[in-house]
Amino acid sequence: MGADQWKVYQASLPSVVSSNVTFTPVTEFIIYGFPSFQEYQILLFFVFLGIYLFTLSGNGIIFLLVLLDQRLHTPMYFFVGNLSFLDMSYTSVTIPKMLAKFLVNLDTISYTSCFTQMYVFLSLAATECLLLSIMAYDRYIAICSPLHYPTIMTRRLYASLSAVAWSGGFATPLTTIFLALKLPFCGPNIIHHYYCDHPPLLQLACANTSFNVAVGSSIGAFVILISFTLVVISYVRIISAILKITSHDGRKKTFSTCASHFAVVSIFFLPLIFMYVRPTASYSSDVDSLVAMLYTVLTPLMNPIIYSLRNKDIKEAFQKKISCKCGISNTL
Structure with missing residues (x-):
């Protein structure tokens, strides 16, 4: 169904759903992302395949x-390893389905798979919010209190902080998903997005979703805004400490390092705020799909470059592993 056909079909729908009419419940949804770029499916396939492979390989090497x-068994790299594993999981939830749609037009997804994808995606997004705030706190302690850093950031503490990020991330969307599961879906079943997400899915419900929108926005605001505020506070204090360094170099x-870190963090958080911290169910498929690309595709792509691949310790560890393999090969 093209974009024009969809508008005609949507306009033909009744504005009020009668309680006396029986509807057939939806058993599957159609993923209809990027409606303005439908004629470039093959090009989009190769572009996103390249991005996906680079994201997996870059984050996989670091992990x-x-x-x-x-x-590299230090608190900072422990969190970086967590972030790499998270980004591999994060992109694997959405991009493979998108690639299948671009290549073979496999755009259907079952009701159960759609809600599963939505829950896992929202959980990983919340986990990344919490993890990035913890990483910012870790850098704040390391830069502002370097002498006390080993006694503050103990193995027990950083393992506990990581566990809190993962458990908190997967607990955060439970209420949102539970409320969405109670909604009736009776048609249409076309999701104007490239994965099953909460805002576009609510538009397909045959019921009033204002309560769902309010709850989803409140939970999103709590997790995203608090995490981002903690990140900003940490980096403000880090910058204050940097300005006190006497050495110009x-x-x-x-x-430079902190600025690049904060830039990537902002690219992740600001689109999330736009998408999930807004008290409305309105949804623009093209605009919101492009905005979602920033935190679903661009951030996982840039994280290994910014956080690790430019890092001296990571480079030395990589060269050491390569040298060991080359030495073994020459011996054989």
């Missing part, structure tokens, strides 16, 4: 290096 190299290097 394995942190796991295998003893020198040291100040420039530290500020």
Whole structure:
């Protein structure tokens, strides 16, 4: 169904649903993302396939290096490893389905799979919010209190903070999902987005969704805004500490690193605020799909570049592993 056909069909729907009419419940949904780019499906397939492969390989290398190299068993790299694993999972929830749609027009998704995708995606997004705020706190302690850092950021503490981020992330969307599951879906079943997400799904419900929107926005505001506020506070204090560094080169290097970190964090948080912290069910497919690309595709792509691949310790660990493999090959 093209965009024009969809508008005609949508206009033909009754504005009020009568309680005396029996509707057939929806058993599957149709993913109809990027309606203005339907003629470029093959091009989009190769573009997103390249992005997905780079995201998986970049984050996968970092995760394995942190796991295998003893020198990287520190709080900072422990959180970086968590972030890499999270980003691999995050992109794998949405991009493979999008690639299947672009390549073979496999755009249907079952009712159960749609809600499962939505729950896992929202859980991972909430987990990343919490994890990024914890990472900002870790950098704040390391830069502002370097002498006390080993005694503050103990193994027990950073393991506990990671557990809180993951458990809190997966607990956050439970209420939102439960309320959405209680809604009746009787048609239409076309989701104008490239994955099952809460705002576009609510538009398909055959009931008043104002309560769902209010609850979803409140939960989103609580998690996203508090996490982002903690990140901002941490980086403000970090910048204040950097300005006190007497060495010009040291100040420039530290500020450059923190600025790039904060830029990526902002690219993740600001679109999330736009998408989930708004008290309305209105949804613009093209605009919101492009905005969602920033935190579903761009941020996981940039995280390994900004946080790790430019890092001296990561480079040395990677070169060491490559040298070991080359040495083994030459021996054989």
